[in-house]
Amino acid sequence: ENQNEFATISHNIIDKNNRLKTIYGVIDEERKININIASRELLLALLEEFAVNAAQDIVNNILIWRGDISDNDKIYEKLGYPCKADNFSNIEELTLVKDITPNDYQKLRESITTYGDGFVNINTVSFKTLTIFAHGIAKSLSIDENFADSVATKIIELRDRNGCFKEKNEIDIILTGEEEENIFNKLMDSIIFKSDNFLIEATGNVVKIRGKISAVYNRKDKRILYWHES
Structure with missing residues (x-):
């Protein structure tokens, strides 16, 4: 058996004692906060919980990105790309929101989703x-x-x-x-009381090659909503 070859399905979550916990298997998306549907107050509570700087400004920037409010100051045009003015397609898109740092995204990513009805x-x-x-x-x-x-x-x-x-x-x-x-x-x-959307993240390693597959599956419609290989 080659010790350098393995495959695993696992997710990291924060438990009620604020400790990092690893869960093996699939994880439902409805245990998270849907950033497409979250209200201004919920978005603010989310950012404050994770000590994100300039939380109020970022909430406004999210609402502008979603199209909830107009980008009158052309903040995204000044960044070099157009404002989407529509829902997030995936959580990675949050990194395009003005003032969100890579560190902010890493803190938030396990607690947010773009799937489900909110x-x-x-x-x-x-x-x-x-x-x-x-x-x-x-x-x-x-x-x-x-x-x-x-x-x-x-x-x-x-x-x-x-x-x-x-x-x-x-x-x-x-x-x-x-x-x-x-x-x-x-x-x-x-x-x-039950979820329809599930995240599956599989990580594999063969010799010096490491790969990861992320997928979101909807059991109600029996189809894959998202697939990404890296």
Whole structure:
């Protein structure tokens, strides 16, 4: 057996204790934040969570790139390429957004997607990503984000105790005050219980040649939505 030859399918995620964890196999895209559909508040919560500099400006630049607001100042033309004014085709396209650095992209890439309808799978979402969703809701309702932290923590603790949820009435947590209730109710409008889009990343090594294949498969339509070899 050649020790220099191998193939593996794995993904890195951040667990609820903010530690890097490797998952082997496919991973669903609905556990992530869809940057094509995310609101201004959710995008801001995402960037702030990962300590991205100039977060407010970058949110505006994302919305301009998506076509949500006009590029009146021609910021992309000044960078030497046209503003897309449409949805992101893939997450790598985020690197074209003004003020996003390569380091910013690397911090964000495991938590974002361009697939799905913007709903989050409550059974597979990480604590970190659920907290970001809750923070986005808190921002939209002008509620202190500490209440969002509490709601996300209670949901994940219940899931850890009882396992996967099948319907919303199983997410029976004790809410403290109107603020938590408002965040929880709006969050419940944004969840699903199973996913349709799955990322598969396979890495192989033969002698000194290393290759990687990334693909996104939609099980509902039974087709490959994305394929990339490097």
